[in-house]
Amino acid sequence: MRESLSHIYYWKNMTDENVKEQVKYWMDKLEPQSFFGKLKVHIQDIYNGRNDYNGFAEEANHFMQEMEPFAHEFINNKIYETQEFIDICVDNSDNWFWLIRAISSLIKTKEIADQLIHGLSNAVQKLPVNAESRLIMSLLAQIPNGLPLIVLRDEWYKEGRFRLAASLSGIIENKCESQYLHIKSGYTALDYDNYCVNNYLGNSMRPRTFNDIIDFVIQMRNDNFDKKEIVYPFLFNRLKLHLKDVDDDSLTKLEELLLQYEFSDATPALNRDIVDIIGDFLQQSYRPKFAVSVHKLIVKTTSTTYFVNNPFEHIYFSLLPKYEEVLLPVILNDLTEEDERLLFYHAMRMNLGSGFGTGAGPLFQCNEGKIKEVCLSSPSSLAIKLAHMCPVYNYSDEGRISGLSDFFLWLCDNFGDDKDVLDAFSSNMGTFSYCGNEISAMYASRIPLFEPLLSHTKGTVRTWAKRQIESLKAQHDYEKGNEDYHKAIYGRPI
Helix, strand or coil, X not given: CHHHHHHHHCCCCCCCHHHHHHHXXXXXXXXXXXXHHHHHHHHHHHHHCCCCCCCHHHHHHHHHHHHHHHHHHHHHCCHHHCHHHHHHHCCCCCCCHHHHHHHHCCCCCHHHHHHHHHHHHHHHCCCXXXXXXXXXXXXXXXXXXXXXXXXXXXXXXXXXXXXXXXHHHHHHHCCCCCCHHHHHHHHHCCCCCHHHHHHHHHHCCCCCCHHHHHHHHHHHHHCCCCHHHHHHHHHHHHCCCCCCCCCHHHHHHHHHHHHHCCCCCCCHHHHHHHHHHHHHHHHHCCCXXXXXXXXXXXXXXXXXXXXXXXXXXXXXXXXXXCCHHHHHHHHHHHHHCCCCHHHHHHHHHHHHCCCCCCCCCHHHHCCHHHHHHHHHCCCHHHHHHHHHHCCCEEECCCCCEEEECHHHHHHHHHHCCCHHHHHHHHHHHCCCCCCCCCHHHHHXXXXXXXXXXXXXXXXXXXXXXXXXXXXXXXXXXHHHHHHHHHHHHHCCCC
């Protein structure tokens, strides 16, 4: 209730002073008496009465002034030794950021730091062994000297408080030497699980540089940390791809790490994270050998694993046409083969070609002359697959459909005797998404596009074009009937 009153009191349109006086009276009446209770409603009042600050520095200065009395009370009255603190420190839902920041400026002597460490150590003894506390970790992070924290961490480790010990290891690492060997030892001994290791990594700000991150990830991988829950999530969360000043050796290491990742349908989110890194890497640099290796990885993965959520949906926009000189012959060869690579074609054809649209997918943003050249020298199975994937229409500069695509017309001229090629294009044309009220108009506009093919030199093409026109007319009449009925019944279009 007090929170609602606070919103009313600080509402900018609340100008009646009599009402505000009454609201303030009840706010004071309902104010909690405990330290954290008073702190929480005070923070709420600050946010509700938020001023228009000129930048973060001014806002931070205001909060620090408001939090200073609470910080002094916390240290001087040793709130960290109270039962209220013990109750609140396992509740990780509240954010005590500004209090912690104000307390940090008060821990200036070894005596105060030691008292705080001792008090927090005693508080932990009253918590369950598997407990963790963001509040306690945040307070310990304000201790300037890391050596007494190592002693505390080792005590918690001996007591089996592994979650707290691992988290504190990350904080210690920010103040003195690396704690990786301690974490590795605990992980090997099965004391630290994946959750503990991630707590350590989350609290540590090391490594910082691109090169150090890559080397650290390789080290964790070689030390057999869980790849799906620790190694690769850490790589994705820490790595920021700014490749301007990165040496080639580190880029090669990154390539190897990415190519070693094992895609699984059980980890869809991580799969996409890794593919995002690959895509950014390919766009920010020029690594043709890596591009070919990525394609081969996709072929191998899609040929052996079925994905409910295909992680490679958009990756070829990073590969093509940028790397077409090295990739196009390889991709076309893989599409030609009728072995296990046929699974690659079925998994990726919608993403390589026109998909649910009707324009040019990444494959057909490459040099069509080269595609045609390979197609003429390959088995007819490639022409059939290309008919499934090629652009359906040509478009004007204004984005309007101006005719059937040049590539399909070329297929008609060179493979028009193959009924399977024509049927494949029918399937391609019928795979689309539509947004609008009257789809019958769309079918009507498509009919004239096929009329020039009625005089094509190949009889097979003429017969196919006539059948397409008849089908479009039938679809138009069916949809037009539905639309007219809907207008008659409801008085508006579908």
